[in-house]
Every structure is written in C-alpha cells, then in structure tokens.
Amino acid sequence: MAEAKTWFEETRPQFLLLSVVLVIYGTSIAVFQGYFNALHFVLALVGLTLMHISTNVLNDYFDYKSGIDLRTQRTPFSGGSGILPAGRLRPESVYRFGLASLALGLAIGAYFVFLARYPVAGNQMQLAGIIVIGAVAVYFYNTHLSKLMLGEVFAGLGLGTLPVMGAYFVQTGFFSLEALIAAIPPGILTHHLLLLNEFPDAEADRIGGRRHMVILLGKKRAGQVYAVLLLFMYLWIIGAVGAGYMPVFALLALLTLPMARTAVRGALYDYDDPQKFIPAQGANVMVNLLTQILLAAGFLIGFLAA
DSSP states (O other), rough: OOOHHHHHTTTTTTGGGHHHHHHHHHHHHHTTOOOOHHHHHHHHHHHHHHHHHHHHHHHHHHHHHHTTTTTOOSSSSOOSSSSSTTSSOOOOHHHHHHHHHHHHHOOOOHHHHHTTTOOOOHHEEEEHHHHHHHHHHHHTTTTGGGTTTTTHHHHIIIIIHHHHHHHHHHHHHSSHHHHHHHHHHHHHHHHHHHHHHHHTHHHHHHHOOOOOOHHHHHHHHHHHHHHHHHHHHHHHHHHHHHHHHSSSGGGGGGGGGGHHHHHHHHHOOOOHHHHHHHHHHHHHHHHHHHHHHHHHHHHHHHHHOO
C-alpha cells in the first residue's frame, strides 16, 4: 500500500487537474457549435492525462539524473516531487513508468487518428501532427527543449493550445479559426505556469544546463514579461468576444483578474522572498485553472442561451 501511494505521488496528481480542464474547455467549444461525443470526451481525458503523467514522471527522472532536483529548494509548486532524491523509488523504474504512460497516451491518440469516426469528414493527419508535437514536448523537454530556450513555448503548446485544439477536433472532425482563437489563452496560461515556477529553480537550472527566460533575462525582466503577456491574454479574450469569435459569456474569465494581480505582484516584486513568492505561485495556478473553467462555462452558457 505504501509503495502504491508513492507511485501515485510520483505522478504529481495535484497538477493533473490541468489536463481535465483543458479537455473540458476544448470540448465546450465544440458543444457551443453543436457537437458532442461522450466516448471521445472520456478517451481524450484519459489520453491527455496519461501524457501529462508521462511529462511529470519523466521530468522527475531527468531532473534527478542531471542533478537539478538535488539542488532545488522545493516549494508546493516547483522543485519536483522529491521522491527520487529521497530514494523512495528506483530511477530506472520511474523512467519505465514514464515511457509506459507516454505509450498508452499515444495509443489513444492512434485510435483518434486511424479508427475514430467523426460527424464531419476531416483530415486526421492534422490531428496526428498535434499528437506528434505533444509527444516531442513530453519526451524531449528536459533533454533538449529546456536547453534551447524552448521550454516555456512547448509547455504552452503541449499543455495549453494543442490539447484544446485536439479536444475540439475529436468532437467535430475538423479545426476552425474560432477554436484556434479560443485556444490561445490556455497556451499563454501554461507558458506562465512554467515561467513563474522557474524563478525559484533558476540557479539549479543554470547549473544543470537549462536555458530559459528567467536565466536569460533575469528575474526582474522575466517578471515584466510575465505581467505583459498576462495582460495580453485578458485583452485577447476581450478582443475575441468583441470580434464575435467567442460568446459574450466568455468574459466571465475576467473574474480571475484579482488573482492575476497577486501573481503579477509576486513576479514583479517578491521574486527574491520565498515566503512571499509562494502565494504568487499559488495564484498563478488558480489563474490558469479558473480562467479556463470560466471560459468553458462561457461557451456552455452561450450554447444553452442560443
């Protein structure tokens, strides 16, 4: 029982809610346009969660092997699970677990590409492209992408924009401009989820060979980038509603602005004070999840109100 609990902790379950929210949001866009397949919803949810588990587990493995997790000061939101440095699991077993989760997630993706039937005949190879990019982001994040200044970008794609587009496609059988516009905020939010969590780990990451925005720009300027892009995300939602690409009820997402203010304050002023910075990290997580939940609610309310 204790070992099973350890394996469960290794998946970092507190962060897997993001996958659930992404699939719900992508599905809500399809529902707004009149499409819903319950089986595809469940399979997409399971598939993305498996890919997310693989991301978390492989990150733990590679960060342990590189020594990064031996140097970080863990917080509730960054610094890894702490399981491998504590010797609670064997690194080789964790690596195999990460690969198995990735393989199972890709198997569900293969179903959507080669076997699934859609209400509109589409080009499933477009969906295959999203799945391949996601797999690359999962496996090569630590070994290559995070060392080439691409970590935040691929995080935003792999656990932001692309899953929303994928969840939309498996309901409809096609992509649309409306779905793409609606999928931009999740990309920015997950980019920021990683960006803010890089602040406490910056020195350990630098020694471990990573290259990311906080290392390149320094914490002060990285905080300014964080604030500007977060403001842009809210303006994007307002502009999309004004242009008719999102329902007016999507403006519910603006209710997260007070939490965004807490996160921005931490990014701009509290980055050198660990105790003050942790609430900013927490607010960052809540902005990510609740903004997308409220966006999804906006699409579903728009469907019901039509």
